[in-house]
Amino acid sequence: xxxxxxxxxxxxxxxxxxxxxxxxxxxxxxxxxxxxxxxxxxxxxxxxxxxxxxxxxxxxxxxxxxxxxxxxxxxxxxxxxxxxxxxxxxxxxxxxxxxxxxxxxxxxxxxxxxxxxxxxxxxxxxxxxxxxxxxxxxxxxxxxxxxxxxxxxxxxxxxxxxxxxxxxxxxxxxxxxxxxxxxxxxxxxxxxxxxxxxxxxxxxxxxxxxxxxxxxxxxxxxxxxxxxxxxxxxxxxxxxxxxxxxxxxxxxxxxxxxxxxxxxxxxxxxxxxxxxxxxxxxxxxxxxxxxxxxxxxxxxxxxxxxxxxxxxxxxxxxxxxxxxxxxxxxxxxxxxxxxxxxxxxxxxxxxxxxxxxxxxxxxxxxxxxxxxxxxxxxxxxxxxxxxxxxxxxxxxxxxxxxxxxxxxxxxxxxxxxxxxxxxxxxxxxxxxxxxxxxxxxxxxxxxxxxxxxxxxxxxxxxxxxxxxxxxxxxxxxxxxxxxxxxxxxxxxxxxxxxxxxxxxxxxxxxxxxxxxxxxxxxxxxxxxxxxxxxxxxxxxxxxxxxxxxxxxxxxxxxxxxxxx
Numbered sequence: 366x367x368x369x370x371x372x373x374x375x376x377x378x379x380x381x382x383x384x385x386x387x388x389x390x391x392x393x394x395x396x397x398x399x400x401x402x403x404x405x406x407x408x409x410x411x412x413x414x415x416x417x418x419x420x421x422x423x424x425x426x427x428x429x430x431x432x433x434x435x436x437x438x439x440x441x442x443x444x445x446x447x448x449x450x451x452x453x454x455x456x457x458x459x460x461x462x463x464x465x466x467x468x469x470x471x472x473x474x475x476x477x478x479x480x481x482x483x484x485x486x487x488x489x490x491x492x493x494x495x496x497x498x499x500x501x502x503x504x505x506x507x508x509x510x511x512x513x514x515x516x517x518x519x520x521x522x523x524x525x526x527x528x529x530x531x532x533x534x535x536x537x538x539x540x541x542x543x544x545x546x547x548x549x550x551x552x553x554x555x556x557x558x559x560x561x562x563x564x565x566x567x568x569x570x571x572x573x574x575x576x577x578x579x580x581x582x583x584x585x586x587x588x589x590x591x592x593x594x595x596x597x598x599x600x601x602x603x604x605x606x607x608x609x610x611x612x613x614x615x616x617x618x619x620x621x622x623x624x625x626x627x628x629x630x631x632x633x634x635x636x637x638x639x640x641x642x643x644x645x646x647x648x649x650x651x652x653x654x655x656x657x658x659x660x661x662x663x664x665x666x667x668x669x670x671x672x673x674x675x676x677x678x679x680x681x682x683x684x685x686x687x688x689x690x691x692x693x694x695x696x697x698x699x700x701x702x703x704x705x706x707x708x709x710x711x712x713x714x715x716x717x718x719x720x721x722x723x724x725x726x727x728x729x730x731x732x733x734x735x736x737x738x739x740x741x742x743x744x745x746x747x748x749x750x751x752x753x754x755x756x757x758x759x760x761x762x763x764x765x766x767x768x769x770x771x772x773x774x775x776x777x778x779x780x781x782x783x784x785x786x787x788x789x790x791x792x793x794x795x796x797x798x799x800x801x802x803x804x805x806x807x808x809x810x811x812x813x814x815x816x817x818x819x820x821x822x823x824x825x826x827x828x829x830x831x832x833x834x835x836x837x838x839x840x841x842x843x844x845x846x847x848x849x850x851x852x853x854x855x856x857x858x859x860x861x862x863x864x865x866x867x868x869x870x871x872x873x874x875x876x877x878x879x880x881x882x883x884x885x886x887x888x889x890x891x892x893x894x895x896x897x898x899x900x901x902x903x904x905x906x907x908x909x910x911x912x913x914x915x916x917x918x919x920x921x922x923x924x925x926x927x928x929x
Contacts, residue, residue: 373413373452375497375515377474382511383435383456389419390431390439390544392600395616399599399726401568402548404442405434412445413452418483418506418531420459420543427575430459430531430543439600440547442568443529447551447745448520456511457483466535468503469793471496474512475505478533478792482507483540485514486532486823487549488687489661489850491752492516494824494882501532501823502792502881502899519877521752523848524553524745525661526631526689528570534792534897538637538889542594544572546635553745554691557663557673562742564629564693567620569706571684571725572597573636577604593718594639596708598725605723617705617724622696624730629657631691634684637889640720640817640853642709644681645694645728647701651680658691662826662848667753681709683841685819687887688851697730704728712838714856716775717816753848756828756873759805765798768811768865769818769854769886769896778896780885789895796881796901804874804902809833811865812854818891820868821851822884822900828871834864851887879904 373380393399405414416432423429431439432455445451462479473496475482484504492499498516506512527549531540548570555562573594591613596603601618608614622628634641645652656664656677665674682690697704706726713720766783779787782797800806808827810820826848832840838855855866885897 373454373513373515375513377506377512378510380454380511380513383415383417383454385417385419385458386433386435386437389417389433390421390429392423392429392597392602395602395604396619397601398619398621399601402440402442402570402599403438404444406444407446407449407451410449411452412443412449414443414454416453416455418455418457418459418545425575425577428539428543430540430545432545432547440545442548442550444550444552445518446553446743447518447522447524447750449518451514451516451518453485453514453516454511455483455485455506455514457481457506457508459483459508461508468505471503473497473500473504475507475510478505479507480536482533482536483531484512484533485529487516487527487529489527489689490516490549491519491522491824491826491876491878493878494880499824500880502883505533518551519752521749522551523662523666523750523752524551524557525658525663526550526633526691527661528633528635528687528689530635534790535893538893541635541889542574542637544574544597544600546570546572548633550631551661552743553750554658554663555742556745557666557747557750558657561629561657561693565626567628567630569630569632570599571632571634571636571641573639574602578607590721591719592639592721592723594636596636596639596725603723603725613721615723617727619729620726621729621731624696624699624732626696627693628696629691629693631689632684633689634686636686638718639686640711640713640819641684642681642711643684643690644707644709645704646707647697647704652694654679654682654692654694656682656690656692656843659844659847660689660826660849660851662753663750664847667751667848668755668757673747677843677847679843682843683853685851685853685887686889687819687821688849697728699730701730714816715859716814717856752876753826753828753873756805756871756875759875761807761871762804763800764807764809766809766811768813770813776894778886778891778894780896780898782898790885790897794899796899798898798900799906800874800900800902801906802874802879802902802904806872806874808870808872809867810854810870811867812857813865814857815859816856817853818896819851819853819887820884821887822872823882824878825873825876826850827873830869830871833867833869835866836863838866874902878902
C-alpha cells in the first residue's frame with residue numbers, strides 16, 4: 366500500500382472500472398508440475414485488490430471464469446491478519462446477461478440479477494452479512510458495473526485457510542465450476558502451533574470442471590469409474606478418459622518434493638460439485654496425516670486457556686466441496702516406488718454423482734528438488750483467536766430440525782426447516798429461521814434424499830457434536846468436537862424402516878453478526894436448484910420488527926423450534 370493510497374468508498378460504481386486483461390483464465394497442460402498460486406499480502410492493516418471478472422472458452426468448449434488483477438494474476442491468494450480490512454474493487458467484464466430477475470428492496474448493487482451477474486462470498490469468514498461486506502442474497506454486480514467491498518475481519522478471526530467465490534443464486538455452479546475461486550488466508554496459525562514456524566508449505570487449490578469427454582453427465586447416469594466432474598490442481602487439469610462405463614484412466618498433476626521432508630499442506634476444495642476423500646498413498650499404503658486446522662479453525666484450540674491441543678491424526682480426510690484442511694505429512698523417501706496425493710472412491714447414494722478413486726498429484730523426489738515455499742510468519746496473539754471459546758459449555762436456547770429433500774423428478778431441491786412447507790430458494794423470500802444475537806442453538810440436519818448433501822452456513826462456524834445413523838456410509842474422520850463451516854450428510858437408504866442420516870451441530874450466534882444470511886447445500890448444482898434458505902439474526906427479538914418465517918405446517922416431527 367503506497368502512501369498515496371486512499372480508502373475507497375464501498376458500494377456500486379463508487380470507483381473507476383477495472384479494465385479487462387488479455388488472455389484471461391489461463392490453464393496449464395495436463396500432467397504439468399504444479400506451482401504455488403500467486404499471493405497478495407496486507408500491509409498496515411489493509412489489503413486493497415482490483416479484480417476484473419472475466420470469461421473465456423477452452424478447447425473443449427467449456428466456459429472458464431476468473432478474477433484477474435490488472436497485472437495478470439489469476440485468482441490470487443489473499444493474505445490478511447485478524448483485524449485487517451480487505452478492500453476489493455470488482456468490475457464485471459463478462460458479456461451482457463439474459464433472463465433478468467427483479468430483486469426486491471433492500472437492494473445492494475443492481476436491482477436485478479441475470480445470467481452473467483457476479484458477486485463475492487468470503488467463505489468461512491466470520492464477517493458481517495451487510496451490503497459491501499459478505500452479503501450474497503441481494504448483492505449483484507451486472508455486466509459493466511463496478512462494486513467495491515470493504516470486508517472487516519474481526520480481531521478474533523481464527524487463523525487458517527478460507528476462500529472466495531461467486532455466489533449469485535442460480536448461476537453459482539457454472540461460475541465456480543468455471544474456476545472463479547481463490548484461497549484466502551488469515552495468517553497466524555504458527556502462533557497457535559509454533560511447530561509450524563519455518564516449515565515448508567504447499568498451497569493446494571482444488572477445483573472441478575466439466576468432465577473432459579462429457580460422457581457421464583451427458584448420459585444422465587453415473588458411469589462407474591468415470592467422474593461426474595474432472596478436477597484441476599492449481600489450474601493443472603487432471604483429465605479423465607473413459608475406456609468403458611466402468612474404467613477410466615486419469616492424468617494426474619506432478620509435484621517434485623525433497624525426499625523425507627516434513628511439509629505443511631494447506632488444501633482447499635473449491636470445487637462446485639466434487640466430494641473428495643484425500644490421502645497420501647505411498648506404495649499402496651495411506652500415510653499418517655496430522656491435522657492442524659479444519660475450515661479455517663486450528664483444531665483443539667478454542668477451549669481452555671493454555672496452548673492449543675494436539676493435532677488430529679488420520680490416514681485420510683473427507684473433504685466436501687468448500688471445505689479446507691491443513692495437515693503435516695512426511696514426503697516420500699527415495700525407496701518409494703509410487704507416491705501420490707489421491708482421492709478414494711465415494712459412494713454418494715442411489716441418486717448421487719460419481720466420485721471415483723483417482724490420483725490427483727503424482728509425487729516424485731530428487732535431491733535437487735526446487736525450493737518449497739516457506740511463508741513468512743506474521744505473529745498474532747493466539748489467545749485472541751479463540752472466537753468460539755466456551756461454546757460447548759453454553760446453555761442451548763433452542764433446538765431445530767432441518768433437512769435436505771428433493772422432489773420426485775429432481776427438478777426442485779429443498780433446504781427445509783421442519784414444521785414449514787419445503788420450498789425452493791428465492792432471494793425475495795422471508796427468512797426460514799429468526800434468532801437472536803447471543804443465542805446458542807442445537808441443530809439436527811437430516812438427509813431425506815437418496816444422494817449425499819453438504820451443509821454450509823455463512824458468517825458463523827458450528828461445533829460438530831455427532832454424526833448419526835449413517836448406516837453403511839463411513840463417518841468423516843477427525844471432525845467430531847471440532848469447529849467447521851461445512852459438513853457432509855450421506856444419502857438415505859430409501860428404506861422406510863431406516864432412520865434418516867443426520868448430524869448434530871451446536872450453532873454459535875454469540876458473535877457480532879446481525880442480519881440476513883443463508884444456509885444451504887454446497888453441492889452448487891443442488892443449491893442452484895433451490896437447496897438454500899435464509900436465517901435472520903436480530904439484536905433483540907422482543908424489540909425488533911423482523912420478517913417472519915413462512916407459516917408452519919403439520920409434520921410428523923412437530924414444530925421447527927423446541928425451546929429449552
